[in-house]
Amino acid sequence: xxxxxxxxxxxxxxxxxxxxxxxxxxxxxxxxxxxxxxxxxxxxxxxxxxxxxxxxxxxxxxxxxxxxxxxxxxxxxxxxxxxxxxxxxxxxxxxxxxxxxxxxxxxxxxxxxxxxxxxxxxxxxxxxxxxxxxxxxxxxxxxxxxxxxxxxxxxxxxxxxxxxxxxxxxxxxxxxxxxxxxxxxxxxxxxxxxxxxxxxxxxxxxxxxxxxxxxxxxxxxxxxxxxxxx
Numbered sequence: 172x173x174x175x176x177x178x179x180x181x182x183x184x185x186x187x188x189x190x191x192x193x194x195x196x197x198x199x200x201x202x203x204x205x206x207x208x209x210x211x212x213x214x215x216x217x218x219x220x221x222x223x224x225x226x227x228x229x230x231x232x233x234x235x236x237x238x239x240x241x242x243x244x245x246x247x248x249x250x251x252x253x254x255x256x257x258x259x260x261x262x263x264x265x266x267x268x269x270x271x272x273x274x275x276x277x278x279x280x281x282x283x284x285x286x287x288x289x290x291x292x293x294x295x296x297x298x299x300x301x302x303x304x305x306x307x308x309x310x311x312x313x314x315x316x317x318x319x320x321x322x323x324x325x326x327x328x329x330x331x332x333x334x335x336x337x338x339x340x341x342x343x344x345x346x347x348x349x350x351x352x353x354x355x356x357x358x359x360x361x362x363x364x365x366x367x368x369x370x371x372x373x374x375x376x377x378x379x380x381x382x383x384x385x386x387x388x389x390x391x392x393x394x395x396x397x398x399x400x401x
Contacts, residue, residue, distance in 0.1 A: 176223035179233035186241050189215040201276050207238040216241055220248035228266055235273035243273050247283040254286035264291035274310050277348050284314045289321030297333050304337055309346040316341055316352045323359045331360050335371055342375045354386025362390045372399055
């Protein structure tokens with residue numbers, strides 16, 4: 172841990188030091204047209220966030236208040252790195268949910284939701300995930316089916332079944348940012364429980380978006396993939 176990276180200002184300054192105009196076009200592809208971006212290699216962003224793992228949570232929240240995508244992404248990376256050390260920590264979970272408004276891209280969700288949210292709700296209750304699944308914001312719905320990826324890694328069969336249930340509710344969501352996350356969960360959970368995946372696909376495959384279905388069957392043997400893809 173770098174003692175010099177314990178404030179939002181210090182982390183932001185470090186991020187700015189890594190600014191690379193050549194990286195800006197790639198970064199902008201995932202952002203809204205008016206969203207502010209620094210433009211930098213993601214490896215430099217991750218390394219900066221990892222070095223700031225020890226920063227106090229109020230400073231992490233200050234980082235979430237900054238305009239630049241990279242500053243907010245770094246904040247959610249810090250939460251993820253903290254969660255690796257403090258498994259199931261409620262404060263991390265609560266900050267993520269309270270400041271979901273700072274999440275503007277799918278990769279912020281994917282970086283932090285599994286360990287920060289999923290790690291906390293493993294074993295239940297799961298009500299917060301169902302609340303997220305019913306939210307108007309597509310990125311909150313993505314959190315609902317991305318957080319359960321932690322169940323696949325470290326949860327029980329009951330945890331994984333809850334993930335399948337959340338996917339059942341969102342398999343035909345109108346937003347690809349949600350249905351792609353459904354496919355990702357099914358891919359990994361189905362590798363753990365093939366029978367559960369087959370049962371899910373038997374009920375919902377016909378209504379799933381094609382990209383989501385392709386993701387869901389990615390780990391199946393070629394003949395079985397073709398059977399579901401037609």
